[in-house]
Amino acid sequence: MLTELTGLTDGAPPAALQAALEERLAGADRAWLHEALAEAEAEAEAETETGSPRPADRPQWSLPIWETRFAEAGRHCHPAQAGQPGSPGPGAQDLADAARVLLLHAVRADHATTTRLYTHGTAAERRAVLLALPHLGGVPAGSALPLVEDALRTNDTRLVAAAVGRYAAAHLDQHAWRHAVLKCLFTGVPVGAVADLAGRAAGDAELARMLRDYAAERTAAGRPVPEDLDRVLALTAAPTQES
Structure with missing residues (x-):
């Protein structure tokens, strides 16, 4: 897509x-x-x-x-x-x-x-x-965030993919951005759609915790873990740009 x-x-x-x-x-x-x-x-x-x-x-x-x-x-x-x-x-x-x-x-x-x-x-x-x-x-700047947030509440994969582009990367706070990444994994949207994924995921211990919890829930339920999850998890281990 x-x-x-x-x-x-x-x-x-x-x-x-x-x-x-x-x-x-x-x-x-x-x-x-x-x-x-x-x-x-x-x-x-x-x-x-x-x-x-x-x-x-x-x-x-x-x-x-x-x-x-x-x-x-x-x-x-x-x-x-x-x-x-x-x-x-x-x-x-x-x-x-x-x-x-x-x-x-x-x-x-x-x-x-x-x-x-x-x-x-x-x-x-x-x-x-x-x-x-x-x-x-x-x-x-930031005034259209309600539109992005509305799209992220849907399960329409093309809407979700559009919502995690450069505007979201620039204006979503980190808490909302983490949940947007999880939404991509949950709906099957490739994380390649997420703008500035590497930059925002780097050094994010809370995102790493959320990813591990999500993987554990999927495994416990006998469901496959999305392949993209390991990719994002690896990015969280990278140092932040400020480091």
Whole structure:
């Protein structure tokens, strides 16, 4: 699931993400993307000129066209070349994620917008909001943590994977971050999805204790211990950067 493009969605500058996405889209879909991004940028410019704050909520009939594009991205993002079964390349869902992230960046989405889209969105739309958070300068630092925390309460593996990206690495406190790592192990999300895993796990004796307790519970119940657990446990033995 964690393809090259999904990694770009969380970590690359928007220009690099757009270039990578365009390389993978069919011709008609590239045209749709350009039009959608232009509409989002026009909306942002118009709001800047008027100085009108975005409403925290708005009725369906009054949604700007870029939000319609945001919702329909899944119908307009198809790989230019169909991959072989089992191919590690990005699929349509990854392409739609990237398109939605770019739309949120182009419109300069703020706290009210991201909260509204997450609250009322589908699982795919919520995932895109989470992936976009590191790119959005209009969202005050840490203010979107309730969205991350909500995603971590679900058992939707793609939501959980999106929630443990760079935004969580930067803003989750250590207690909540430890539980996010355990959530990945519990739901089967590869710990490779966890941003700055090595840095935050290093020297964390409490995380090591939680991992050992979890492994003991699984073993006592006759259940397999996730392979990733030993990887994370080994990281906790490393010295912290301050050491």
